[in-house]
Amino acid sequence: MERIPILKLGEFLLVSIQVDMHDQLAISLQDDLTAKIVATSAKGVLIDISALDIVDSFIGRMLGNIAGMSRILDAETVVVGMQPSVAITLVELGLSLPGIRTAFNIDRGMDLLRDSVAERQENQRVLNEPD
């Protein structure tokens, strides 16, 4: 059975979707990704959907779910490289994915993740500091 590869990139995970998503694939991705986040204690997840031309409401919801699960597991999700047609479809379906952060390409997504991780560490430090 085909699977979507999940690559470890420092403290982040990179998921690059290069094939047409179908429902079973999305479900297995969800399983794999959550397992991998726990195994690697990743701080962020980058999902690259620049090769994705078609989404339906199920895949849209799945993206939202994956982001929600990652957040619970203490990893920020950034969806990068969405095609205009996909963006229009998602909005028309009423799925504007409010919980997900987005970026134009992998590069900017990476910057976004780094910033947010740095910010989180800063907050952590401030909290831990005995004043």
Place this chain on the structure above:
Amino acid sequence: MFVFSLKQPLFARIRNEFPDDAQRLADETWRATLLIDRLGLETTTAFIKSREEIIRRQQQELLEISTPVVRLWEGILALPLIGTLDSSRMQIVMQNLLEAIVSQSATIAIIDITGVPTVDTLAAQHLLKTVAAARLMGADCIISGIRPQIAQTIIHLGVDLTAVITKATLADAFQIALRRLQNKTVTLKNTESV
């Protein structure tokens, strides 16, 4: 219609041809009338068709030129909207904006509605949709040029624009966009130097 001006000389001619045959005269006149009526109908149809063609073409052109996407700065796009915002126009606006975001890899898009006379619930909803779609592609949207009356209508209609950054003028929006970009470049430079 100039076709009907044929009637007078034609009838005169027929009258001259058959001065003493009343039955024939009536028949011929009737046939000529039918013919001219048909001619008139044809010309009218052709005329209307060509005029509609012109109207359609102009409408299309208007649609295309009325939704320009302007590049203000590296990574900043402006979308000055002029005229009423109906469904078909907003569709084109959304498409143009998203394509421009891709081609110029923009991070901030300013939608300027100074030239929009009225905003109804449908237009506001379309605006929100456009903003949401741009956000999905990783670009922030700022809505600017909201005139006092429009601000009042939006609130009276109960449209929720709190999720979107709104500014009164394009200048304000541009300023905030530049500041955001600057912040980004500054932080990038800092990380490089460290």
